[in-house]
Amino acid sequence: MSLFTESNPKLEKGEDLGYLSFGLHFAPATISGYQVCASASEGCTIACLYTSGHGRFTRTQESRIAKTQRFFEARETFLKDMVKDIFAALRRANRMGMVPSFRLNLTSDIRWETVRVFGYDNIMEMFPTVQFYDYTKHTNRKNIPSNYHLTFSRSETNDNKVQEMFDAGYNVAIVFDTPKNKPLPTTYKGRKVIDGRVHDLRFLDETGVWVGLSALGEGKKDSSGFVISTK
Numbered sequence: 001m002s003l004f005t006e007s008n009p010k011l012e013k014g015e016d017l018g019y020l021s022f023g024l025h026f027a028p029a030t031i032s033g034y035q036v037c038a039s040a041s042e043g044c045t046i047a048c049l050y051t052s053g054h055g056r057f058t059r060t061q062e063s064r065i066a067k068t069q070r071f072f073e074a075r076e077t078f079l080k081d082m083v084k085d086i087f088a089a090l091r092r093a094n095r096m097g098m099v100p101s102f103r104l105n106l107t108s109d110i111r112w113e114t115v116r117v118f119g120y121d122n123i124m125e126m127f128p129t130v131q132f133y134d135y136t137k138h139t140n141r142k143n144i145p146s147n148y149h150l151t152f153s154r155s156e157t158n159d160n161k162v163q164e165m166f167d168a169g170y171n172v173a174i175v176f177d178t179p180k181n182k183p184l185p186t187t188y189k190g191r192k193v194i195d196g197r198v199h200d201l202r203f204l205d206e207t208g209v210w211v212g213l214s215a216l217g218e219g220k221k222d223s224s225g226f227v228i229s230t231k
Helices: 009-017 042-047 058-073 075-096 159-167 217-221
Strands: 019-024 099-103 131-136 148-153 172-176 191-195 210-214
Touching (some): 009 019, 019 075, 148 159, 159 172
Parallel strands (some): 191 210
């Protein structure tokens, strides 16, 4: 069974644009016994979509926990499987005439640029013509490969870092209390908001903008400040 999933509503939205996206699900925070979301806030943790979709099933959660534990406890065999699965995904995308892309942190925030892979500095260096992308709450990401696009994710605890991240060239994702079928604000704090719900291909976004998202699941009940009120 592949480490990657395609059956994710956000990933599937990119297919209309000609992209076949593959995502990697870990068990977030410390659910597996290992911390994979070191910069997550309380609001982010509560709003996490870990248990949405197939994630609500015990078997799926157990699989994600086991996968996370393998990453930390059997790194070499995990990475061998990861490389094998990436090659398989590339072949699948080629057969379908689509462009492959990979999101490595669907429910985690690992600094993949620091994970060495069989003589390469990271998986992006091993596949230099392949597009990788993620959201991150870490403000200290360094030496990011050119084929690894990161969008900073605003929370109630890092709001004071937002301007710094804009200045560093990042877009910033922001969660509003806007229902998913309603229009998002067009601006926030004087800066343009684009609709990040249309697709998940953040590397296609224009630069210097907020990436607007809607609160889902438990996030709809947020009172921490993670979700921005439009009322």
